[in-house]
Amino acid sequence: MNEKTLNAGNSEEKRILIDKLVNSGINITPSTLDIILKLDNPLNKISLIIKEMSFLPTFNSHLTEKDLKKISNEKFKKALRRILIREETLPIEKKSGEELNFNANIEKNINEKEILSQNSSVINSHIKKNNYIKAEDHESQTFSYKQDDKTNRIEIRPTGAAKSTLTFNPIAKKYNADYKILSDPTGKLYTSGSYDDFYNLTLDKFNRLYKLMRKRPEALSVVKINNIFRNSQNQYLSATGLVNEIRQTKKGNYFITIEDQTGLLNVIVRKDSENRKIAEKIVKDQMILVEGTYNPGEPGKRGILFADNVLRIDVPVNYETTKSSEPLSIAFISDTHIGSKEFEEKLWKRFINFLSGKIGNNNWREIAGRVKYLIINGDLVDGIGVYPNQQQDLTISDIYLQYEKASEYLSEIPDYIKIFYSSGNHEPVRNAIPRPAVPKKYAEALINIGVKCIGNPAIVKTHDVKTLIYHGDSILDMSLSISDLEQNKPVKIMEEFLKCRHLAPIYGKKTQIAPTNKDWLVIDQIPEIFHTGHVHINGIGYYNNIALVNSGCFQSQTDFMRSFGIQPTPGILSILELDTLKFKGPLDLKKVNK
Ligand code: D5M
Ligand code: FE
Ligand code: ZN
Numbered sequence: 317m318n319e320k321t322l323n324a325g326n327s328e329e330k331r332i333l334i335d336k337l338v339n340s341g342i343n344i345t346p347s348t349l350d351i352i353l354k355l356d357n358p359l360n361k362i363s364l365i366i367k368e369m370s371f372l373p374t375f376n377s378h379l380t381e382k383d384l385k386k387i388s389n390e391k392f393k394k395a396l397r398r399i400l401i402r403e404e405t406l407p408i409e410k411k412s413g414e415e416l417n418f419n420a421n422i423e424k425n426i427n428e429k430e431i432l433s434q435n436s437s438v439i440n441s442h443i444k445k446n447n448y449i450k451a452e453d454h455e456s457q458t459f460s461y462k463q464d465d466k467t468n469r470i471e472i473r474p475t476g477a478a479k480s481t482l483t484f485n486p487i488a489k490k491y492n493a494d495y496k497i498l499s500d501p502t503g504k505l506y507t508s509g510s511y512d513d514f515y516n517l518t519l520d521k522f523n524r525l526y527k528l529m530r531k532r533p534e535a536l537s538v539v540k541i542n543n544i545f546r547n548s549q550n551q552y553l554s555a556t557g558l559v560n561e562i563r564q565t566k567k568g569n570y571f572i573t574i575e576d577q578t579g580l581l582n583v584i585v586r587k588d589s590e591n592r593k594i595a596e597k598i599v600k601d602q603m604i605l606v607e608g609t610y611n612p613g614e615p616g617k618r619g620i621l622f623a624d625n626v627l628r629i630d631v632p633v634n635y636e637t638t639k640s641s642e643p644l645s646i647a648f649i650s651d652t653h654i655g656s657k658e659f660e661e662k663l664w665k666r667f668i669n670f671l672s673g674k675i676g677n678n679n680w681r682e683i684a685g686r687v688k689y690l691i692i693n694g695d696l697v698d699g700i701g702v703y704p705n706q707q708q709d710l711t712i713s714d715i716y717l718q719y720e721k722a723s724e725y726l727s728e729i730p731d732y733i734k735i736f737y738s739s740g741n742h743e744p745v746r747n748a749i750p751r752p753a754v755p756k757k758y759a760e761a762l763i764n765i766g767v768k769c770i771g772n773p774a775i776v777k778t779h780d781v782k783t784l785i786y787h788g789d790s791i792l793d794m795s796l797s798i799s800d801l802e803q804n805k806p807v808k809i810m811e812e813f814l815k816c817r818h819l820a821p822i823y824g825k826k827t828q829i830a831p832t833n834k835d836w837l838v839i840d841q842i843p844e845i846f847h848t849g850h851v852h853i854n855g856i857g858y859y860n861n862i863a864l865v866n867s868g869c870f871q872s873q874t875d876f877m878r879s880f881g882i883q884p885t886p887g888i889l890s891i892l893e894l895d896t897l898k899f900k901g902p903l904d905l906k907k908v909n910k
Contacts, residue, residue: 329358335485336362337379342369342678344379351381354399355392363643364389366682377678484673486685486730488644493688493734497768498782499775501750501836513831521818521835522558522577525603528629528817528840529556534605541579545619547612554607555581555621559600570595574604582620583608591626597812599797602821604628629817635860637844640779640894645686647671647733647891650693650787650849651869653742654725655718657711658872659698663887666905667870668728670889675908683891683900689778690733693849693867694740694787697722702742709874715744715758723761737762738772740787740850748830749773749789749820749837773819773836775843781894784843786813788850788866790820790827797822804883806866807857810846814839814859844897852877852884856899863897865890 333352337344355361368387369379384396507513529535538556547553557574565571568587572595573580583606585595598604607625649667653659669675673684697718698710712718726735737759739751744758753759753769763769770776773786794812795803801812813819819837820827829837845863854868868885877884887905892898 329353332359333362336366342366342379343377348379348381348384351384351396351399355395361392361395364392484681484685486673486687486732488686488688489730489732491642491644491688493732494642494779495689495734495736496777497770497774498777498841499773499836500753500770501774501832502752502771504834505750505752505830505832507831507833513833516833517829517831517835518558518823519577520833521601521838522603524835524838524840525558525629525817526556526576528838529603529605532605532627532629534607534625534627538605541574541576541581543578544581544610544621545579545612547610547619549612551610552608553610553621554605554625556603556605557581558603559598562595562598562600570598572598572604572606574606581606582618583623584620585623585626589624591623594626594628596800597798597815598626598628599794599816599822601823602628602816602818628815630815631817631842631860631862633860635842635862637861637897638780638782639844639897640781642688642779643686643893643895644688644779645683645891645893645900646689646691646778646783646845647687647889648691648693648847648865648867649870649889650740650867651695651852651871652692652722652725653695653698653869653871654722655710655712656698656871656874657709658874659711660870660872660886663905664725664870666887666908667889668725670903670905670908671730671733672728677908680903683903686893687733687891688894690729690735691776691783691785691847692735692737693785693847694738694772695742695849695869696737696740697742698871699742699744703876709876719758719761723765723767726762726767727765731766734778735767736770736774736776736785737767738770738774738785738787740772741789746830748828749787750830750832751787775841779894781845781897782841782843783845783847784839784841785847786819788848790822790825791848791851791866793820793822793825793827796825803851804853805855806848806851806853807855807864810848810857810864810866811859814846814862845892852882852886854885854888854890854902856890856902861897863892863899865892865899 330353333349352358352361352365365384365387368389369383387393534554535556537554539553541555541557544553544555555574557576560573560575560580562570562572570585570592572583572585574583585591605627606621606623608621608623610619610621612619652664666675670680670684671687673681700706700713700715707713712721729735739745739754741747743751743754745751745754749772751772753771756763759769773784776783776785788806791806791809792803794809795801798812801809817839819839820829823829843862845865848866851866852869852871853866855866857864867890868888870886871884872886873884889901889903889905891900893900
């Protein structure tokens with residue numbers, strides 16, 4: 317190979333590049349590698365190349381000059397053009413197959429696959445098992461590669477040099493975990509056991525939501541309800557309070573009563589008004605703001621506010637989220653139900669294989685390598701005595717043994733991944749939300765392998781990105797109360813939680829809420845990521861830039877679910893990048909075969 321093409325890049329840089337490509341399952345001809353090495357800062361560029369290739373439908377794992385030209389990044393395009401022009405003006409004629417790759421004009425006439433198969437120096441990540449394959453890099457240094465059948469480790473040996481090992485090389489391993497638990501109810505759930513606790517909870521809910529509502533410009537002119545009754549003539553005004561009652565009248569209008577600390581106000585939203593759509597989604601106990609004409613009615617009777625504007629606290633449109641500068645991501649799971657007969661062990665093992673870089677598709681190996689955090693949002697174990705006759709659905713009917721098994725499974729997760737484990741309704745803690753972390757007496761083995769047990773709901777900040785974690789207990793109540801919401805489309809319900817700025821806007825119903833003196837369910841802080849679980853149906857989406865993920869489960873349909881018509885979606889994994897706040901996947905583990 318001609319020396320002029322060899323100067324760029326040092327051999328360490330080359331090794332890292334090859335290493336990254338091999339890990340992503342990409343083959344490269346030495347001539348293409350040469351082009352990359354001539355770019356400014358090739359190590360930076362390689363991630364962009366790998367990423368862009370993952371979006372190219374025509375890309376067949378053999379990286380050629382032609383593929384590089386398809387990269388859409390403008391800066392990259394310019395840099396590539398500069399190199400190719402320089403290359404084409406070189407006086408030396410390029411004759412070999414690999415050299416032909418340089419020549420854009422005649423490249424079209426060449427069957428790339430043929431070149432690749434004839435070319436002994438193609439560096440191939442699809443390595444023949446138990447077979448060292450000879451490959452030459454472009455400095456005529458020879459390497460051999462081998463993949464071990466059992467460990468799946470790929471070994472690279474420079475011939476004649478000291479042995480070195482090339483394994484799945486996850487970028488997440490190179491970064492330290494950087495996290496802070498911003499909110500966790502564990503150890504802070506005080507109740508006196510008296511009726512006052514319920515009153516204190518409602519008062520705190522009102523105060524917290526009122527504070528949030530006051531941030532809206534529409535709230536500047538809000539009047540206290542008892543002051544409204546002083547008007548003896550029609551008056552245009554606005555008021556805010558918690559919904560005490562909502563019903564449709566015979567004529568189809570909405571009759572709502574709202575309450576603040578001073579009184580109760582009657583409100584009517586006409587069925588033909590634009591606000592009807594909002595009224596349809598209003599549930600009891602949430603805070604709303606109404607604006608309209610107050611009609612005092614007859615003396616001695618309570619008047620009515622005819623609303624022409626109804627608002628909820630909501631989150632700002634185009635909310636500005638904070639991203640991390642590190643190329644890391646979070647994997648979201650929940651509802652594994654270890655100990656249940658329906659626990660899908662096969663899918664779980666695929667999940668572990670995926671995280672360990674043993675499942676690929678090249679792109680998925682790259683995605684797996686970025687996973688630095690795993691959030692387990694409740695129902696890790698099936699627990700005991702959670703519902704009547706649960707005993708007959710269990711393979712492990714001792715809670716301690718369930719945790720032993722769980723720690724066995726979690727210990728197979730690569731150790732550079734930080735795991736957060738938040739309590740669901742199957743954990744051995746109280747059923748009412750908020751829930752504390754699973755106590756050490758059950759979770760000791762998990763704690764020993766570095767799992768961080770937290771309560772529910774909780775907020776965890778990883779690097780600069782906040783994730784609100786909530787098991788999703790009240791999703792069912794919302795789907796039962798609002799006609800166009802369904803439990804199997806949890807993301808739409810998560811949007812409603814954000815609009816209400818509350819995780820269980822309706823007090824009570826099927827959701828058990830503990831009477832604590834602070835309302836932990838108010839969404840005071842807007843997170844970048846909102847993660848729920850519980851309904852066993854995977855879904856992802858965005859609302860005003862906030863990423864929403866309801867992780868699915870690792871449990872197939874139980875008789876209990878069948879009786880409710882719930883179709884779970886086991887083994888669908890959602891991952892989100894902290895630097896882009898974009899989802900990768902979801903990855904359906906049922907469709908991979910390892
Ligand atoms: O919940 C498993 C599934 O069952 C999930 O989709 C929620 C649903 N679920 C839980 N409790 C009820 C009740 N009481 N009625 C209807 N549907 C319910 P898990 O928490 O895993 O047992
Ligand atoms: Fe569950
Ligand atoms: Zn649950």
